[in-house]
Amino acid sequence: MDSDLLIKMAIGALEAAMPDVALWQGDAQLSFELRLQEVTWKLYSEIHEW
């Protein structure tokens, strides 16, 4: 399996890890979401064609 596909699968998993807003409160949800998004965007930019 090529690494692009594996990175796409990782992005899919990280999108599933995004917090469910109804179950979080306060600063925690936002800071967790931002840090997760940062990693996701880095991985997007790693892939040539999406």
Next chain:
Amino acid sequence: MSGDLFISGGNPKVVATRDEIARCSYWIGQGINHLSRAKSELIWEETLFGFDVPNLWFSIQRRITLEREIGHLEDLQRSLYLASESYFSNEIQMAHRIENEYLSIAKKFPWDFISIPIPRLRYAGNPFAPMTAAMAIVGLTAPPSSAATGAIRSAASLAPTTFSTPAWPFGSAYGQSPTKVTGLLAQLQSNLYFLGIRSHPVTESRLIESTSTQGPATFAGKLSKLQQTYFNPRSAINIDSFKSNSGRDLVVYIPGTQSNKLAGENVFNVGSNISSMTSTELAASELAVRGALDQLKVGENDRVILVGHSQGGIIASNIALSGDYKVAGLISVGAPIAHQNLEVPVISIEHANDVVPALSGETNPITNNWVTVQNTPLAESIIEAHSMNTYIETAKLMDQSDDVGLKLVLEQMQFPQGEAISHKFKLIG
């Protein structure tokens, strides 16, 4: 006396359900697995100038990127793990598990389709009935411990589902949730009424003393003040009145059950316990407390803070929920108020081996306005675990605690201090 307080809620920085944290952590783990695999498959996949040889430069660059992002994700997963571990443990974790998993199964069984009018037959065919009863018996007879409290909480959670309508032979209370303890008690109450056992909550609140006093600055001081309402005379409450910029700050200290009768002159009786847990009728004790507040002509500019032990805590939560007064906060001590959807700042002080706070069958929510302080003191009996003396020892530990959630909720409450006038009311049923 144990020195370990377990405090949850009140802190906006760490608030999420345990299952949600587990879910996020699982998917981050999946992401890490994929990236680690991508890293190991890298070396052969890119060609250099059209030739089928590994492109080492690309491979090294991507490897560095993947390594760094895996590191970030591992940090994130670790912080989730730490948050959940520091947040959910022991009793609360157990109770939440029962609530989330076990009860969701229990509530799916359509017992109410089988409406056999004879309760015994219905219970005999209900596998939850013996289990619920066993948990209740074990919880009440075992020495006080968090396990016994857990059993009581589970029994209280399951009881409404197990023994709900139409099992009760006479009457039913409409508008009450059949899956909640409050619904079950409302049914019990309506059946008592049917049989002519009824408290007639007509009460009198008599002002017997007004003295100048100092508002207590510590939790131990507040609870000692609450304890004093039990004596000299019985069936009495204390209201401290402080001057504020807009009007008055009133702190109402309400004791718990003092009489084992269903009705009577002492308004803090068992009948009031049942009424206060249902919304069908005001408890005699609540009516009398409201009477005292009305005598002090509590108006829109007056902030009310309620401090109650046991039944006093339930009454306090009912008053806070009613919206009839400008309630600025509530300190409940060993009281089952988890079922109340309170939006005012709440500090719930509970003992893990005190069964009384578990009687609502639910656990306190973890929100910004509600902090639960739990302690496991050494106690030889349930009564000792529930007593004000034991709770005052816990309050002393709270005074030493620097928990953020506890501090934030106390700040929201703005508990008044300094000079005050203390009004003592005798409540007569």
